[in-house]
Amino acid sequence: MGISVAIVGSGPSGFYTADALVKSDVDCEVDIIERLPAPHGLIRYGVAPDHQTTKNVSRAFDKTGGDGAVRYWGNVEVGRDISLDRLRELYDAVVLAVGSPFDRKLGIPGEDKLGVFGSAEFVGWYNAHPDFRDLNPNLDITGAAVIGVGNVAIDIARVLVKTREEMATSDIPDYALDPIQAAPITDVYMFGRRGALDAKFTNVELREMGHLTNCHPVVDPAQLPDSVDDMENSRDKRLKERNLASLREFTTLDPAGKNKRCHFAFLASPLEILGGERVEGLLMERNEVVDGRAVGTGETFEIECGMVAAAIGYQGEPIEGAPFDEWSGTVVNEDGRVADGLYAVGWIKRGPTGVIGTNKVDGRDAAKQIVADITDGGKPGRAGLESELRAGSTRWIDYGQWQRIKAVEEESAPAPSPRRKLATVDEMLAVLG
Numbered sequence: 107m108g109i110s111v112a113i114v115g116s117g118p119s120g121f122y123t124a125d126a127l128v129k130s131d132v133d134c135e136v137d138i139i140e141r142l143p144a145p146h147g148l149i150r151y152g153v154a155p156d157h158q159t160t161k162n163v164s165r166a167f168d169k170t171g172g173d174g175a176v177r178y179w180g181n182v183e184v185g186r187d188i189s190l191d192r193l194r195e196l197y198d199a200v201v202l203a204v205g206s207p208f209d210r211k212l213g214i215p216g217e218d219k220l221g222v223f224g225s226a227e228f229v230g231w232y233n234a235h236p237d238f239r240d241l242n243p244n245l246d247i248t249g250a251a252v253i254g255v256g257n258v259a260i261d262i263a264r265v266l267v268k269t270r271e272e273m274a275t276s277d278i279p280d281y282a283l284d285p286i287q288a289a290p291i292t293d294v295y296m297f298g299r300r301g302a303l304d305a306k307f308t309n310v311e312l313r314e315m316g317h318l319t320n321c322h323p324v325v326d327p328a329q330l331p332d333s334v335d336d337m338e339n340s341r342d343k344r345l346k347e348r349n350l351a352s353l354r355e356f357t358t359l360d361p362a363g364k365n366k367r368c369h370f371a372f373l374a375s376p377l378e379i380l381g382g383e384r385v386e387g388l389l390m391e392r393n394e395v396v397d398g399r400a401v402g403t404g405e406t407f408e409i410e411c412g413m414v415a416a417a418i419g420y421q422g423e424p425i426e427g428a429p430f431d432e433w434s435g436t437v438v439n440e441d442g443r444v445a446d447g448l449y450a451v452g453w454i455k456r457g458p459t460g461v462i463g464t465n466k467v468d469g470r471d472a473a474k475q476i477v478a479d480i481t482d483g484g485k486p487g488r489a490g491l492e493s494e495l496r497a498g499s500t501r502w503i504d505y506g507q508w509q510r511i512k513a514v515e516e517e518s519a520p521a522p523s524p525r526r527k528l529a530t531v532d533e534m535l536a537v538l539g
């Protein structure tokens with residue numbers, strides 16, 4: 107008899123797990139349960155709207171979603187529509203693939219002011235995530251600060267300064283594009299607490315900042331070291347060398363004709379968000395690096411800004427029925443095993459690091475563990491879930507219905523944009539009648 111597996115979450119880690127399970131030698135019935143109607147997690151709602159090549163990864167998931175052994179249950183939230191405990195009673199194995207949806211806090215005074223956002227909400231807003239559709243940030247501002255120097259920080263900075271023409275091939279919704287384009291923003295500041303070589307952005311993303319139509323990248327040459335010290339990992343060293351070369355190139359670029367600036371500021375930490383009810387500025391402290399750690403020097407400075415986006419990392423949310431480690435923000439697991447018949451993959455397993463492809467390894471490992479651990483299937487699986495959801499009058503959508511929503515989004519997009527995203531659950535469900 108085959109085994110039944112429920113995967114909670116339809117981001118990359120969930121889909122890679124499903125794919126590995128159906129490709130295994132064991133007969134598996136795989137159900138992917140997703141709280142939103144739309145699948146693919148951060149590929150749809152995190153990856154920047156102007157980076158469509160990256161978003162195209164989800165095409166491979168359409169193949170998995172259309173596989174007869176896999177069924178998609180969109181608009182079903184574990185914890186709301188069905189409990190994790192009940193799911194474990196119904197399925198031989200349950201895989202948690204719920205990601206890390208919450209922002210780490212800065213933990214400084216002023217963080218509660220209007221105009222301070224975590225990257226999850228700000229990125230979610232410009233990516234049409236239903237939870238953040240109504241964020242309505244006030245962008246009638248001239249300065250914006252982004253705390254963090256990773257790829258998410260650079261995404262936010264870039265989306266704020268690109269021209270409408272540069273965003274034409276993106277799928278940013280009009281409700282976000284219009285106020286961004288109308289915003290009188292002239293200066294975006296990105297702050298990293300350590301030195302330029304500790305910045306986490308990848309070189310492609312960094313280089314792009316030197317080729318924007320209306321934005322000049324500003325780097326203080328005094329913050330750039332002459333060279334990269336020898337490192338154990340030669341690949342890491344090469345990456346740092348490439349970033350250093352790009353930052354150095356920025357210092358030679360001509361700002362003429364560009365109305366906006368993106369400042370790459372290193373060795374500085376925020377001390378306080380200034381202003382009244384709304385953000386008006388940031389009090390920063392200069393740092394020095396001592397034994398690899400950023401240490402405040404006591405020297406401070408202020409910048410004016412009407413918005414602060416904290417892009418300093420994500421954390422997971424506890425799920426009732428699964429042990430949770432508050433410090434790491436992940437489900438407690440040993441190589442992905444959480445308890446008998448319960449597994450974790452992706453960001454909720456490892457924390458918010460790595461690229462989309464990193465989740466493929468998790469999916470493959472989880473599938474191997476499941477087929478090794480579960481020797482006698484026999485729980486009700488899919489049929490049990492269906493009767494449970496019917497009893498609770500939950501309206502779920504299957505993958506074919508998702509494809510219909512997707513088709514409407516694609517058909518209504520003004521060329522060359524690939525899709526006009528529906529940004530609320532009601533709008534998506536309305537497509538289905």
Ligand SMILES: Cc1cc2nc3c(=O)[nH]c(=O)nc-3n(C[C@H](O)[C@H](O)[C@H](O)COP(=O)(O)OP(=O)(O)OC[C@H]3O[C@@H](n4cnc5c(N)ncnc54)[C@H](O)[C@@H]3O)c2cc1C
Pocket residue numbers: 114115116117118119120139140141142145146147148149152153154157160182183184185203204205206207229258261451452453454459460461462463465
């Ligand atoms: C802003 C941003 C930009 C990024 N850009 C890139 C990039 O350009 N290139 C790249 O390689 N990587 C990028 N990444 C990283 C990449 O997105 C992650 O590695 C990947 O999405 C993690 O996959 P996941 O499946 O663990 O989580 P997620 O993608 O977050 O998927 C989790 C899914 O679980 C669902 N879920 C949560 N709770 C429940 C519940 N209770 N019941 C049912 N469903 C639930 C969520 O709705 C979501 O769909 C980016 C990340 C972020 C945050």
